[in-house]
Amino acid sequence: YGCKDFVNLTPQDIIPVSGFYKTEADLQAALTGTYGSMRNVYNGYFQFTELPSDNTRSINSSEVTYGPFDKLTWLVNNNNISGAWNQHYTVIAGANVTLGHADDVSYANPVNKTQLVGQAKFLRALMYFNLVRFFGDVPLVLTELKSQAEALDLVRTPAAQVYAQIEKDLADAEASLPLSYTGANVGRATSGAAKALLGKVYLQEKKWPEAEAKLAEVVALTQYQLLPDVNNVFGVGKDNNAEIIFACQYFSSGNGEGNSFAYNFAPANANVTTVVAGSTNLGTKDLNDAFEAGDQRKAAFLVASGTGNATDYYAKKFVYNVLAANEGDNDWPVLRLADVVLMYAEALNNNGKTALAIPQINRVRTRAGLAAKPLTLTTADTQLAIEQERRVELCFEGHRWHDLIRWGKATSTMLAFKTKYATLDAANGTMAPSVTKELFPIPQVEVLLNSKLTQNPGY
Template identity: 30%
Template sequence: MKYHKKHLLAFLSSALLLTTGCEKDLLDQPNPNLPTAETFWKNSQDATKGIVAAYSGLQLLGNYRRWIYFDYDLRSDEGFSSSPWPELQNFTKFILTDYNFEVNAVTWGNHYVGINRCNQVLAYVPAIQMDGTLKTQILAEARFIRALHYFNLVSLYGRPVLATEPSTADYRPPQASSEQEAWDFIVQDLQAAKAGLPVSYSGADLGRATKGAATALLGKAYMQQQKWAEASTQLAEVISSGRYSLAADYRDNFRHDRENNSESVFEVQFTAEYSADRDDDYAGASEASQRAQFFGLPSKGWTDGEARSWLIDEFLREKTTTGRKDPRLAATLFFSRNRTGYPYDATDPVDQDDKAYDNQTLDQRFSTDAYNRNRVYWRKYENDYWKNVEGYYSPINHRVIRYSDVLLSQAECLNEQGKTTDAMALINLVRRRVGLADLSGLSQSALRTQLMHERVTELAGETWRWHDLRRWGLLDNQAGIDQLKSRDPDFSNYVVGRSKYLPIPRTDVDIAGLAQNPGWN
């Protein structure tokens, strides 16, 4: 489902103004052409437009269009930024002096724009006279989307503001008293979403949130709290449903022409359609992803986001059963086979996946430029497979949850409960897809370490690494930070007790009287 905003009413772009009353005097008359909450929510068509607008909140700059990848992928040990914009580069190095810096402020603010749209649906759709099944579904979709927004907010900020009503001038929602209160709120939303969502869609509705999506995200929410049994119960439901399977080709998960496939549990839908303004949020504005432009290699994109070289070593730890390199390496990264320190056998034949745009390898592209040739670039979600340049209008959907992630997550939950043999069976399903040999005979401790490797090789660059580091406790003590620092020197700037959370933008702290996160003045 591509969530086109064309013909949606303008109120969905400025929710606060349109839910605020105005003085009734001669100099302040309401615009009769401007819809308000009282005049808009009348029928099932309006309810449908409202939920489409809620989905579009996931396409905002501070969400899956652009900045979320800097928040997660580049602040983890998998990536970094060498952007010529110093503040952006410093953001990924845990150096932030201006709490209102664009990436931080827009991430926080855009998530609340999306939450407010969900809250409007939840507040006004119940009173609409419409088909009951459709109403239940739309309300459940709103709860799922709101939960996904809060999943990001609690993971990045710890204690978000828990807004449950449409925004008005007088509404002052409370800040979560603890991170646990925020997780409890997310769980409640997902339980309600799970109960009201259908198991599947077809036709133009393909891509909307399903029961499986809510169940999987609920499982992952329990995992982040290390509630292994509760998480396992949810993830087992997704697996036993029989609705999902691994795509035959790993790379199909990062192409615009293989979207919403059998492996997809939930995707943020993007298209290459655009208006004259690529950033604004209004009816008819761009619904394209900008990740490819910001992560594209030199001359093809901005290269504001790069990958750490240790990822190559991780992929090269073992060969396939036929003696070849793990095919996920070439699907994940652009790199030179002749780069300094590259440990792989130079006699290994070059295959098509070593080539990038214009059917050139990095050695060919940067034949006289050793600096660029030795950098490591992200290939996931780039458009090199069908065109030779990047831009602001990538149509590639972002796969928020894939079935392989469900399998690996369930394996982790089972292993933590002592069911190590059962856990290995699930991991082996993921490994077989890319031709790796089955695991066997590992202890619980050894499999815990192995899972850290498996999640990197399967999910690198997909926004989950930061969550993994949090769950494994590596962000909570200096020993963990020293381990990360050995792979990513940016962690030299990480301060235990402060850097785990981003600071709440100062504007919001000052205006709303919010408690700032620890260590941030």
């Protein structure tokens, strides 16, 4: 009798990998799953891009979670850093597997495959751009890893090579993606998003002519508009507006697929919303004071609570009355036109086209109800105007820290901040800015596992 089969059981509630990637629908589901895994990346993105800067702080500074990012005291064994490393590579692995199986199935329409490949490459490039800014040289994985041995064999690829791959992936994405989508496809990566990201990559690399050229293409696209009222750019129900080029999409459906930042940024003990949550990302007094008199964005982006030195400035851009920890409905804007316009201005200014740069700055300023900057500003003053504008316009969105690094001002700004605010909050006295902090350490667990992974200097 069939005794041998007695112990050959088929799982009822799990889908083995070996049965997947057989149809176009499977591939599309794998791509969606890759997008889905990106939600984790942007839920925690603020820790690495806002908290270290002078823009924001965390009320949790005494505890293990966010304090080290706020005070620039993170160590090689920080769990959130290794968590972010893993989350980025999950998206990359999802993209790699999607790309690896793209030829295995037949498509209803050849363009489906082109777009599938383009989106996967866009996501992969976006993740590597984050990684290379966070860590410098990182292992460049472009195919599915199938064993522990393969994973243990990885070495750090020089940043220049990683950037080259990012540029290549984005060029491919730009060529294969449509300018826009309709209906339930809105929110996928577009050729405009690929252009804008490529422009941002060039800018971070200080490839000013390439940045200017690519960003000019985005600025010229008519489907992206600066909304007349800055209040309409952020908030629930305002997702995918004309200013958004690419956003990490979150949706509250009671399934834990919403964002966690709306809840985490909510007040721990004030009355801004009825929710009592984490206050993990608050504006600093310095950010509040950075807004010029009459800047409409101060009221749109910040909400002050408390008095005097005990005032907290909540991130009104993202905070609303969300009831559960993972049910925030608002998206995280990764790329939006105001960012592109200001990057374009920066590229122009660095290419000696200051007079062309200033009108771009003014597009953003005048929308906020501020007076236009005169066209007679010097190149240096224009740079300062760009820095000011980027700081207030893009606050909380995860640009500040790498802007400061690009401008060569990260360490000096934070040393000045530490001195200035040590009396306001004694905890600021424990801040430890230094040039080494401009890169995060390669997670200790990775180095211990694989001695071929060298550590960043200073850690």
